[in-house]
Structures are given as C-alpha cells and as structure tokens.
Amino acid sequence: AQTVTQSQPEMSVQEAETVTLSCTYDTSENNYYLFWYKQPPSRQMILVIRQEAYKQQNATENRFSVNFQKAAKSFSLKISDSQLGDTAMYFCAFMKSDYGGSQGNLIFGKGTKLSVKP
C-alpha cells in the first residue's frame, strides 16, 4: 500500500522569504502522479501543483516549485516570496497511474500548517 509522510506538522516563514515543505512517499509503482494541495481557513482544497513521475523536469507554477527526487521518493514544495495569503494547511498527495490512465484513490499526507508572518 502507498503511504505519504509529511514530517513537519507546523512551519512559519516571514513575508517575502522562501520556505520549503517536505514530503516523502512509499510505493512500488513506477508510474504515478504527485500533488500539492492548499487548504486555507475556508477549508476549500485548492490544487497548487502537480508532477508526473515520468517527467524528470520539476514542475513550477509562478512562486511555487517542487523538487522531485524519484529515487529518494521525495517531493518537496518550495514557496518563494511568501505572501500572507499563503497561510494555510498544505497537503501532499499521491495517485498511482495505471496503463489506461484511469483515476482512483488520492492518498494524502497529514498536512503541514504554514503560517506566513508580516
């Protein structure tokens, strides 16, 4: 069974600084997808970034980027130029991808609570 581990329950960062959130996962699959979701106080889950395991290039979305290390099964999220609106719970998630590309279970970590301080 796949598992996702986020080892940092809480983190804080000063506005405009850079912060990195850690995520490791355990799987015997070769093809899969990894995601970072953000859950602000409103509790709406918002997709931040997605990475396909077959791609070596790390995904980026504006101020958000990942460091994907497939051999180490590591998938960290870097937030640059942190803003007050980045304050939220951040969840790392894993989904295996079968040959047909069908979807199934998203496996979530327990989350990291990020506070951005002015």
Added chain:
Amino acid sequence: DGGITQSPKYLFRKEGQNVTLSCEQNLNHDAMYWYRQDPGQGLRLIYYSQIVNDFQKGDIAEGYSVSREKKESFPLTVTSAQKNPTAFYLCASSIRGLQTQYFGPGTRLLVL
C-alpha cells in the same frame, strides 16, 4: 460559472438518523469522489464513481452509501451504521483520464 457545489454547509444528525450530503458539478467531469477529513488528518476516500450508474468503495466505505444516477450529481448518505460521523466531508471531480481532482467547498457534519 463552472464549479462544484456542496450543500448544506453545516448538517446536524441525530442518533439513528440517515442524512444525505449533496454534491453537484457543472464541469462536465466524468469522475466524482467523496472524501472524509478528520481534525489533524489528511483526506480519506469514501466512495468514487468513474461513470454514471457505477461506483466503487474507497478505504472507509462502511456506514456510507452513494448513488450516481446523473453525471452532474453524486450524493452521499451517512447511515445510522456510521458510528462516528462527525467530520468534514469533501466532494471532488475530475475529467476521466487526467488525474487532477478539483474540490467543492465541503460540508461539516455534526452529531447532536
């Protein structure tokens, strides 16, 4: 505006009562999902449906039931068999084959 709606925002259940949570999407997505979130935890999958009139159990399906009679709708019933129903429930949908799931705003269920 395209999106996923969930209702109600808050729901109260009495002992022995079945309650139904609504999830509707107008994104023309084929697949829909129900997750449960407990305090300090990530999300866990209850049920999912890849196509109308078909659905599969997730990791914690006991005490829950679903139906998928229309592409746009995937209601979740929390039955009296679910002994610990207090949680935040999130519905999601995705275009079949693209793997990215988009979430609704959630329903908070409380037991009286």
